[in-house]
Amino acid sequence: DEPIDEYCVQQLKEYEGYKLVCVTKEGLEFDEDEEDKARKEEEKAEFESLCKTMKEMLGDRVEKVIVSDRVVDSPCVLVTGQYGWSANMERIMKAQALRDNTMSTYMVSKKTMEINPRHPIVRDLKSKAVTDKSDKTVKDLVHLLFETALITSGFSLDEPTNYASRIYRMIQLGLEINDGPDVASTSGVSMPV
Numbered sequence: 001d002e003p004i005d006e007y008c009v010q011q012l013k014e015y016e017g018y019k020l021v022c023v024t025k026e027g028l029e030f031d032e033d034e035e036d037k038a039r040k041e042e043e044k045a046e047f048e049s050l051c052k053t054m055k056e057m058l059g060d061r062v063e064k065v066i067v068s069d070r071v072v073d074s075p076c077v078l079v080t081g082q083y084g085w086s087a088n089m090e091r092i093m094k095a096q097a098l099r100d101n102t103m104s105t106y107m108v109s110k111k112t113m114e115i116n117p118r119h120p121i122v123r124d125l126k127s128k129a130v131t132d133k134s135d136k137t138v139k140d141l142v143h144l145l146f147e148t149a150l151i152t153s154g155f156s157l158d159e160p161t162n163y164a165s166r167i168y169r170m171i172q173l174g175l176e177i178n179d180g181p182d183v184a185s186t187s188g189v190s191m192p193v
Contacts, residue, residue, distance in 0.1 A: 036069075043067050043117040050126045053133045054113065057142045061111070068114030075121040076145050078153040081110040090155065111155075113146060121145070137173065140166050 013019065032040070044067045051065040058065070063081070071077050115122050125145075128138050147163045150156070157163050 040067075040069055047115065047117050047122075047126060050122070050129055051115065053129050053138075054115070054142050057139055058113070058146055061146065062113045063110040065113045065115065067117050071114060071116040071119075074116060074149075074152065075119040076113055076115045076149045078111045078113055078146075078149045078155065081112070113149060140169060144170065 047067050051067065054065040055062065062078075068077065117123070121141075125138065125141055128135065128141075132138065144163075144166050147157060147166070
């Protein structure tokens with residue numbers, strides 16, 4: 001996988017009569033029957049409030065949060081806009097020694113977070129968010145899902161220490177360690193909420 005591949009494939013729209021589609025960009029569509037379309041609309045309505053809550057928590061880190069039909073095993077994935085840079089291209093451009101920072105500000109990909117409505121993490125997060133969307137654990141989970149999706153989708157973390165602090169807090173919560181100093185506060189990192 002050479003960097004030139006990324007440039008070439010972006011320009012190649014068709015090969016031997018087949019239209020090439022980037023699966024890491026939004027707008028990927030599958031053949032659906034009426035039953036699939038009905039299920040998709042039902043899931044979209046059921047998770048609309050969670051999508052809205054997640055977008056509010058993530059702010060301008062994502063353009064939008066939507067229900068996905070492309071994700072099978074993961075709770076969520078990040079995709080880029082149709083005309084922005086892919087995660088791989090963003091990495092290549094950040095690595096350029098003589099890059100122009102003004103170019104990178106307008107070409108940085110608009111990220112869409114697609115959530116998997118059938119994943120147990122997303123289902124449980126939905127019920128927790130309905131109960132109390134201002135709960136610190138819900139906020140941590142949303143940010144952890146986003147940051148983990150950044151990594152698995154090929155992007156790099158802007159603030160890895162914040163990610164590590166959230167992981168430590170979740171481990172502390174999972175181990176039911178309630179006494180003593182908060183793990184995140186002992187790392188010397190202030191946490192955005």
